Amino acid sequence: MAGKIRVLVAKAGLDGHDRGAKVVASAMRDAGFEVIYTGLHQTPEMIVQAAIQEDVDAVALSILSGAHMTLFPRVLALMREKGIGDVLLTGGGIIPKEDMASLKQAGVGQLFGPGTPTTAIIDYIRGASE
Amino acid sequence: MSLVENGAPGADALLDEVYGARPPAPRVGITGPPGAGKSTLVAEMALLLRRQGRRLGVIAVDPTSPYTGGAILGDRVRMSELSTDPGVFIRSMATRGSLGGLAARTEELCELLSAWGSDLTLIETVGVGQSELDVAQAADTTVVVLTPESGDAIQSLKAGLMEIADIFVVNKADHAGADQLAAGIRSALGLRAPAAWRPPIVKTIATERQGIEELNEAIEKHRAHLGDPGVSEGLRREKIRARLKNAVRERLLEGAWERKGLGALLDRAADQVLHGTISPYRAARDLIERMTDHGERSPN
Amino acid sequence: MPAPLFETLSGIPVQPLYTPEDVKPGLEERLGKPGQFPFTRGLHPEMYRTRVWTMRQFAGFGTAEHTNQRFHYLLAQGMTGLSTAFDMPTLMGYDPDHAMALGxxxxxxxxxxxxxxxxxxFRGIPLDQVTTSMTINAPAIVLLAMYVAVAEEQGIPPExxxxxxxxxxxxxxIAQKEWICPPRPSVKICVDMIEWCAEHMPKWNSIxxxxxxxxxxxxxxxxxxxxxxxxxxxxxxxCIKRGMDVDAFAQRLSFFWDVHNDFFEEIAKFRAGRRIWAKLMRDRFQAKNPRSWMLRTHAQTAGVSLTAQQPLNNVARVAIQALAAVLGGTQSLHTNSMDETLALPTEEAATVALRTQQIIAHETGVTNVVDPFGxxxxxxxxxxxxxxxAMEYLRRIDAMGGIIQAVEQGFPQKEIADSAYRFQMQVEEGRRTIVGVNRFGGEEEVSIPVLKIDPEIERRQIERVRAVRARRDAARWxxxxxxLRDACMSDxxxxxxxxxxVRAYATLGEISDVFREAYGVYREPAVF
Structure with a gap:
């Protein structure tokens, strides 16, 4: 039997705007995923530790504070260092196109901006987990 | 862990290997109605145990949606302080269609946590319907958490919580009605036949770190009680027996629908029942026959 | 296309036509005259004929120097009140060199x-000649104290x-999730400010x-x-529990509404809010002074309604929302900049937003009549x-033992999460239209300039705070x-x-740490 897709949904950084993260988490649940929701104000260390313990297929970060160019690379580096570099790192937030491109270059998965339908994110993670 | 949780090939071999590699970590089940403050309580218990140098496993179980098969597992939110501690291993599980409130493979994950080096494993789960019984079966010590707000608390006392609780916690003990709740529990306990272990009632205010030490002490006492060979042998055999039954059921059913193309048969049977060709009971018997049949015929 | 939804954004069904039969008897009593109980039609008899609302544009980025320059610019453009946005570490009570502040x-x-x-x-800005709004919550007491201290240095007393x-x-x-301590001590600190301001800052809105x-x-x-x-x-x-007289502080309470796209619903919200508050203050809390019954409000157009797609469209959204706030009778207003879903506003975008308010105030004629839709x-x-x-919700919250209990149980959080999800699904199913997002999408994207924040700022701010720590009078600090530590242990x-x-140059992070030690750190309930 194929396992369920497990996704870690985390709010990185200090901003408290969790509307998007929660909507995405609920939509993923309704798509049949098991969503591990960490809550707010997570440091890269917390996120990676949770990803390891929870054995997830993907890590989805929501960042609206503008700190994405610091936080995504830091999480990715830690994931590689701890031996889960093969787990998909994706996410969304207010992230300019150029930044998305340069993060992608660095090895981060696709990132989603405001106005993205939840189905796009779900399809992407499902496709990547297969 | 996911291999084991998914019952993937090789999972049982792995379990055989780790079983008995280290002494099994005692398991403490924490259950109670939604909103009783279980995650906070678990987080505080864990923080205290960590200060005492114990390594801990935490399994937090949340229900799978019966409609979508998905789940949101949010217990880590309350356990942030533990989340970078290398001496704590937190694993969230969804019930995934198991009948009770506990995830089917909780037992197996407990074994893995023992192998990882856990000195104690805390299993947290929402107590609704059947699940308390599952928790009691999986755990060595069962803690039932109630609050003055869980209005139907007394109701649930009648509905079976009394039998499974080794320890009662009255959380949010600073709220109005805490004393009445404790009195209610006490009088319900009074109705029970006298036994060697009398469940203590511990008052806590988890959000203010009050009563946590007393709770951990009560768990230790219960551990000591279980360690007494006079009481424990029969009780432990009873639990092992139940766990075995559980493991057998899981292994019989897990993946069966996919493995032998039974899914397609199920669809066809459903059509037949829908059109009144056969009775559902007849269809069920046929399906069971196919399930236990060792031939690997294709459905058509 | 799915059938259109004939309901407001709140899900209130809307009929094709309204007639006198749809209005319950007793309307005149429910309306009152403008400037009189229950203030449905507005707080002042003549509203904007006497004075238009305060145009208060939120600004803040980078270091204090950058924002000070932006303040001077906006004042020169005719803005009438300052409004300060703080960065995340400041909002959460961390110094820039704290690990959580990274990036x-x-x-x-x-x-x-x-x-x-x-x-x-605030260099070069005489604090007795402007009014300043500071969007700060958990460490608000620290920023309030700093403001008072800066004024002191300018020779201006707090009153x-x-x-x-x-x-x-x-x-x-409930919503914004930026906190330091748990709800009860946090509310205690809010009440400290209300109490202190009631005594020392009669012109200051303490909340x-x-x-x-x-x-x-x-x-x-x-x-x-x-x-x-x-x-x-x-x-x-x-406040009443603390023994304060309701009329001593009620006049300094102010409110802050969002203004979303549903034009009539938004106007109705302002009016209903004033009426509910007036009744509560007069009847439930027995306030005697009519000024205590008034719900005075700031308003801001809905950031969440703006789209990253076709960002110029946001100018139209903001204009319509701003008009609703004005027709609802707001006392002050911030209009969002069209580029806010992409980054902080550029100077040009911020100027267009301010001009939008000026057009409504001076070109449209809507200010000539009080509550024209009444x-x-x-x-x-x-x-x-x-x-x-709304009253039905208030009854439910009262039954839970009040809002603090309701929040601890996650009740409003859950209701909001459900609404957010329902709205998102309506959009994805095409039952709600968002122009440029799920309908009328353009082929190519218009790109507009966005403001970039120099990463050097972080380093400079860290150096500055470290220099202050090294330089200050250690004994006084x-x-x-x-x-302060002792006071936290008392009432x-x-x-x-x-x-x-703050006069001893204690940092925001140090003061917040005192609160964390004394009161603990908040852990939110996981609510979906």
Whole structure:
């Protein structure tokens, strides 16, 4: 039997705007995923530790504070260092196109901006987990 | 862990290997109605145990949606302080269609946590319907958490919580009605036949770190009680027996629908029942026959 | 195309036509005259004929120097009140060199760590001649103290200062999620400020009870109305418990509404809010002074309604929302910039936003008549309906034991999360249209210039705060911190102690740490 897709949904950084993260988490649940929701104000260390313990297929970060160019690379580096570099790192937030491109270059998965339908994110993670 | 949780090939071999590699970590089940403050309580218990140098496993179980098969597992939110501690291993599980409130493979994950080096494993789960019984079966010590707000608390006392609780916690003990709740529990306990272990009632205010030490002490006492060979042998055999039954059921059913193309048969049977060709009971018997049949015929 | 939804954004069904039969009897009593109980039609008899609303554009980014320049620019453009946005570390009570501040310094607002930053922020701005709104909550007491201290240095006593600190912690736990301590001590600190300001700052709004963030988190207009007023009730009850006379502080409470796209619903929300509050203050809390019955409000157009796709469209959205706020009778207004979903506003975008308000005030003629929609069958029916639905929520919250208990149980959080999800699904199913997003999407994307924040800012801010720590009078600092620590263990009002600490150049992070040690750190319930 194929396992369920497990996704870690985390709010990185200090901003408290969790509307998007929660909507995405609920939509993923309704798509049949098991969503591990960490809550707010997570440091890269917390996120990676949770990803390891929870054995997830993907890590989805929501960042609206503008700190994405610091936080995504830091999480990715830690994931590689701890031996889960093969787990998909994706996410969304207010992230300019150029930044998305340069993060992608660095090895981060696709990132989603405001106005993205939840189905796009779900399809992407499902496709990547297969 | 996911291999084991998914019952993937090789999972049982792995379990055989780790079983008995280290002494099994005692398991403490924490259950109670939604909103009783279980995650906070678990987080505080864990923080205290960590200060005492114990390594801990935490399994937090949340229900799978019966409609979508998905789940949101949010217990880590309350356990942030533990989340970078290398001496704590937190694993969230969804019930995934198991009948009770506990995830089917909780037992197996407990074994893995023992192998990882856990000195104690805390299993947290929402107590609704059947699940308390599952928790009691999986755990060595069962803690039932109630609050003055869980209005139907007394109701649930009648509905079976009394039998499974080794320890009662009255959380949010600073709220109005805490004393009445404790009195209610006490009088319900009074109705029970006298036994060697009398469940203590511990008052806590988890959000203010009050009563946590007393709770951990009560768990230790219960551990000591279980360690007494006079009481424990029969009780432990009873639990092992139940766990075995559980493991057998899981292994019989897990993946069966996919493995032998039974899914397609199920669809066809459903059509037949829908059109009144056969009775559902007849269809069920046929399906069971196919399930236990060792031939690997294709459905058509 | 799925069938259109004939309902407001709150899900209130809307008929094709409204007639006198749709308005319940007793309308005149429910309306009152403008400037009179229950203030449905507005707080002043002549409203904007006497004076238009305060145009207050939120600004803040980078270091104190950057924001100070932007303030000077906006004042020169005709803005009439300052409004300060702080960066995330400041909002959460961390100094820029704290591990949690990594990558966040100066990004979403201005970084303020010590009194020195505050001196720079208001350099060249006489604080008795402007009013200043500060969007700050968990560490509001620190920023309030810094503002008072800067004014002192300019030779201006606190009683001459006008403005607002947001200082509404309940909505943080409900929606915005920026906190330091758990709800009860957080509310205690809010009440300290209300009490201290009532005594020392008669022109200062000691709290801005905010629906804005509740709405932005996904609440409907009805939920925004209900939860915000429930928060207001919570603060009033806490002040009364402390022994304050309701008329001594009620006039300094202010509110803050979001203005979303549903034009009539938004106007109705302002009107229903004033009416509910007036009745509560007069009847439930027995306030005697009619000024205590008035719900005075700031408003801001809905950031959440703006789209990253086709960003120029946001100018139209903002204009319509701003018009609704004006027709609803707001006392002050911020209009969002079209580029806010992409980054902080550029100077040009911020100017267009301000010009939008000026056009409404000076070109459209809507300011000539008080409550021009008053008496509209539809608007009155909608106002009544919103009042009823909000009152139903208030009854439920009262039954839970009040808003603090409701928040601890996650009740408003859950209601909001449900609404946010429902709305998102309606959009994805095409039952709600968002122009440029799920309909009328353009082939190519228009790109507009966005403001970039120099990563160097973080380093510079860290250096500055470290220099202040090294330079300050250590003995004075130690004494002030010790006194503050002791005060936290007592029931004393903390404002004077924080004031001493900031005068001794204690940092925002250090003061917040004292709160963390004394009161603990909040852990939110996981609510879906």
């Amino acid at each position: 966040e310094v100066g990004r979403e607002g201005v970084a303020i760590s010590t009194l020195e930053d505050m001196e720079i922020l 001459k200062l006008g403005g607002t600190v947001q200082a509404d912690m309940l909505k943080e736990f 801005s009870i905010s629906g804005y963030h509740i709405r932005e988190a996904g609440a409907t207009a009805v939920q925004e109305l209900a939860f915000t007023i429930a928060d207001g009730i919570g603060y009033v009850e806490e 008496g509209s069958y539809f608007l009155e029916a909608l106002t009544d309906r919103m009042e009823e639905e 130690e004494r002030a911190m010790g006194d 004393k009002n903390l404002v004077p102690f924080v004031l001493d600490a």
